[in-house]
Amino acid sequence: MSLLTQSLLRSNIALATLAAAIVGVGLGARAAGSDISAGAAAAHCTRYGPNYAVDPANCSQQFGMGGLYTTGATALRDGNAITMSGSRDWSLWLEASGGGFPQNNTGTGFGWSQGGYAGYAYAGCSRSGAAVNGQCYTNWHD
């Protein structure tokens, strides 16, 4: 193989790798949504069901789910979500510390993501039906 050929091959591979990376990043961002960063702007994340953890590396990591879960304390909620690996009946809510449910949804499917609440609230979720992997988590700030 001549030096010219090797040189061309190297530059060709390098540019093709760069182009693939650019295209890949572009497609990845397109697939993931155009403004994911807004969702990650919250100060904290708590997985409260079924595997409790504050600010875990992957807040929406799924585990085998039971029935009903709630956070142990109130917080200023930026959002609340339930995600499941299969389609099930679900409920998702924020319960204000003073009473009432500023967010309260029920439905069927892979889950739901709801907005926040300006006051202090507990977050809760439940699912029913056959066994499934899933997770309930909430974004909140101090």
Added chain:
Amino acid sequence: MRALATIAIPVVSFLVALVASSSLASSRTPGISTDIPSANLKEISLPQSQRLAINNLIGAAFGPRVGLSDESYDHVRELAQTSAGPLLAIPGTSGVCLSLGDGAGCGQLSRDAPILAVLTPDPTGAFMIGGGITTADVRTVHIDSSAGRLSVPVQEGVFQVRETDRLGPDHQMAFVAG
């Protein structure tokens, strides 16, 4: 000649990669499967602010799973107008997302999962409202709660729960196809 080849070959490679990636992307157009009746509903246009708001809710939790993309928002269907806002269906390449009020979620209709639905409280908080979509063979959606069973008719693959159905809030509801 050597300089020309040094420039031309990488440029040609880049263009080939670009065309290939464009073809790949366009071959997976988001849409409600044609065997789902709600696919026949008219598509509506959403303002950019509403697209972003819904997309922020769907985000990474559901979007990649149902193949949601920017193009999905060009194929939105309005399933119903409710007192909590419009109930919308946003199709991905492998599932559908619903949006109602300050929330959004997704699912994948199948024989084992013939209903995709969401309910939210009406502005008074007394009753749950909303609805969803079904597969073609579903004629009625039964909603079981602690108060009993509510049966709602399905028309063109869409059902709606209204204030007049007087369905109270409950954290344990079941959606049953009939």
